[in-house]
Amino acid sequence: MNGAEDRPAAARSEGTDRKLADRLQRAALPLAVFVGLMALWEAVVDVLKIPTYLVPAPSAVFLAFIRGFAEAHYLFHALITGAQAVMGFLVGTALCLAIGVLVVVFPTMERIVYPYIVALQTVPKVAIAPLMIVWFGFGIESKIVIVALVSLFPVLVNVIAGLKSIDQDRLDLMSALSASRWQILRYLRFPNALPFIFAGLNTAIVFSVIGAIVGEFVGSNRGLGFLILQANFALDIAAAFALFVVLSIMGVTLHFTLQYIQTRVVFWAESEEFFRH
Amino acid sequence: MLSSNISGPEPAAAGATAAAPSIALEIAHLTMIYARGRTAVHALDEITLSVRDREFVAIVGPSGCGKSTLLKLISGLRLPNRGAIRLYGRAVEGPRKDVGIVFQSPILLAWRTVLENVMLPIDVLGLPQETYRRKAVALLELVGLGGFADMYPQELSGGMQQRAAIARALVYDAPLLLMDEPFGALDAMTREQMNLELQRIWSAQRKTVVFITHSIAEAVFLADRMVVMSPRPGRILKIIDNPMPRARTLDDMLKPEFGELVRQVRGLLGGQAGGEL
Ligand SMILES: Nc1ncnc2c1ncn2[C@@H]1O[C@H](COP(=O)(O)OP(=O)(O)O)[C@@H](O)[C@H]1O
Numbered sequence: 082m083n084g085a086e087d088r089p090a091a092a093r094s095e096g097t098d099r100k101l102a103d104r105l106q107r108a109a110l111p112l113a114v115f116v117g118l119m120a121l122w123e124a125v126v127d128v129l130k131i132p133t134y135l136v137p138a139p140s141a142v143f144l145a146f147i148r149g150f151a152e153a154h155y156l157f158h159a160l161i162t163g164a165q166a167v168m169g170f171l172v173g174t175a176l177c178l179a180i181g182v183l184v185v186v187f188p189t190m191e192r193i194v195y196p197y198i199v200a201l202q203t204v205p206k207v208a209i210a211p212l213m214i215v216w217f218g219f220g221i222e223s224k225i226v227i228v229a230l231v232s233l234f235p236v237l238v239n240v241i242a243g244l245k246s247i248d249q250d251r252l253d254l255m256s257a258l259s260a261s262r263w264q265i266l267r268y269l270r271f272p273n274a275l276p277f278i279f280a281g282l283n284t285a286i287v288f289s290v291i292g293a294i295v296g297e298f299v300g301s302n303r304g305l306g307f308l309i310l311q312a313n314f315a316l317d318i319a320a321a322f323a324l325f326v327v328l329s330i331m332g333v334t335l336h337f338t339l340q341y342i343q344t345r346v347v348f349w350a351e352s353e354e355f356f357r358h
Numbered sequence: 359m360l361s362s363n364i365s366g367p368e369p370a371a372a373g374a375t376a377a378a379p380s381i382a383l384e385i386a387h388l389t390m391i392y393a394r395g396r397t398a399v400h401a402l403d404e405i406t407l408s409v410r411d412r413e414f415v416a417i418v419g420p421s422g423c424g425k426s427t428l429l430k431l432i433s434g435l436r437l438p439n440r441g442a443i444r445l446y447g448r449a450v451e452g453p454r455k456d457v458g459i460v461f462q463s464p465i466l467l468a469w470r471t472v473l474e475n476v477m478l479p480i481d482v483l484g485l486p487q488e489t490y491r492r493k494a495v496a497l498l499e500l501v502g503l504g505g506f507a508d509m510y511p512q513e514l515s516g517g518m519q520q521r522a523a524i525a526r527a528l529v530y531d532a533p534l535l536l537m538d539e540p541f542g543a544l545d546a547m548t549r550e551q552m553n554l555e556l557q558r559i560w561s562a563q564r565k566t567v568v569f570i571t572h573s574i575a576e577a578v579f580l581a582d583r584m585v586v587m588s589p590r591p592g593r594i595l596k597i598i599d600n601p602m603p604r605a606r607t608l609d610d611m612l613k614p615e616f617g618e619l620v621r622q623v624r625g626l627l628g629g630q631a632g633g634e635l
């Protein structure tokens with residue numbers, strides 16, 4: 082009756098083997114294209130004698146990448162940027178949840194708060210970044226504030242939408258049990274909002290890395306953003322490219338970590354994106 | 359054998375007088391008009407009805423005649439424009455703990471297991487977990503979901519989900535059970551099966567049931583009395599006694615008395631719900 086249990090173990094492991102083979106096969110083509118592109122890039126740079134300070138060859142980027150970790154403390158700077166992004170992201174998320182709950186539990190709050198949220202969203206956060214450096218200093222605090230501001234909006238919109246999107250039937254079910262507002266929030270609205278919230282978080286995690294880099298551009302003496310500025314000033318374009326690679330590795334890691342948490346927390350709603358690959 | 363395990367603390371109001379069957383529910387001159395923009399929908403008109411303790415009453419009427427509205431008024435989820443409802447001697451002024459509701463759709467929460475869904479009223483009402491967990495498990499046994507306690511609702515069929523919803527309505531000892539076309543979405547075979555089970559649960563649990571349906575056969579099969587309603591605005595056309603002995607079997611539906619009762623109800627409905635038999 083209940084599928085997986087009844088199937089013999091051999092059949093199941095055969096199934097996973099086939100899945101693995103399928104995956105390898107599907108990964109093969111993109112991988113081949115990637116290698117081809119790198120080779121082409123290398124060849125073009127070599128043949129046309131393009132100077133390294135304009136476009137470095139992949140081999141130069143690779144060398145800069147290795148040298149960066151070995152000699153220039155890339156790992157330390159990446160951890161700084163990552164920590165700022167994650168902490169700002171968490172602060173922003175906590176703030177959104179608090180505002181969302183207030184707005185949903187006390188509906189009049191929405192009319193009061195919403196104009197400010199929209200106003201905040203229409204201001205480019207990059208424009209506020211220098212001010213945050215003035216207010217919160219050169220260190221990690223100003224970056225956390227900038228990241229929180231940048232990643233706030235997509236989460237907030239989804240938190241509010243998620244907490245509000247409850248059909249009347251479910252509310253009737255809770256009302257029939259004389260549930261209080263807080264009980265309705267705890268047992269119904271909040272779990273119901275989780276898939277929405279994670280949709281917002283997935284956007285916000287990308288924004289948070291952008292926010293951290295912007296913060297470092299505007300004022301800092303550590304982090305990947307700081308290193309990128311340094312590399313650009315030094316016309317060390319190979320290093321700049323290597324740093325882009327580090328940034329994208331960080332972005333991908335954060336993205337998939339979040340996706341993993343999502344499949345654990347929102348286990349009842351399938352995360353399509355995660356399974357499609 | 360299960361009933362001793364399942365019947366929890368006897369509600370104070372119910373069964374106070376063992377000899378003469380007491381009145382569970384009294385509805386007097388109930389009128390409900392929905393204001394919808396500039397138009398008003400006259401849903402119920404002058405409904406007067408008494409339901410005895412442990413009686414099974416079916417309400418039959420064409421679609422849109424106000425059956426669900428009546429149920430929402432009895433449960434205190436909505437308040438009437440005119441008229442009064444008394445439940446176990448107390449006026450209904452809002453949702454109450456002595457009413458269990460089974461809605462048209464199961465309305466189970468996807469993030470809770472079947473057992474946790476059945477326990478939802480216990481969590482909301484703050485009743486002792488240990489005692490009621492045992493009761494919930496026994497109820498799942500009673501509705502034929504013994505082996506499914508730890509599964510999630512989306513893993514169950516429609517009929518099984520509706521059974522879980524019935525267990526949820528029974529778990530907190532409410533003496534009155536309101537059911538709003540609970541089997542409307544099921545296929546004919548499953549529906550007959552569910553009717554048999556409901557009859558069994560009703561006699562094991564000694565509940566008072568108000569059962570809404572637009573299936574004439576279902577009403578006659580289940581009820582001690584059939585309340586036949588007119589099209590909107592819903593009025594009571596007639597209340598028909600059903601003396602057929604318990605426990606009824608599906609074969610009873612072939613008896614001439616059964617056919618006669620069905621004919622009587624259908625005659626009152628003027629063929630409007632004729633297609634339902
Ligand atoms: N919340 C509401 N607002 C306005 N009209 C409603 C509302 N609920 C039900 N009605 C109307 O009242 C009438 C009775 O509805 P309902 O009680 O759901 O009937 P039934 O359950 O018998 O099909 C219908 O015409 C319906 O459109």
Ligand SMILES: [Mg+2]
Pocket residue numbers: 425426427538539
């Ligand atoms: Mg209805």
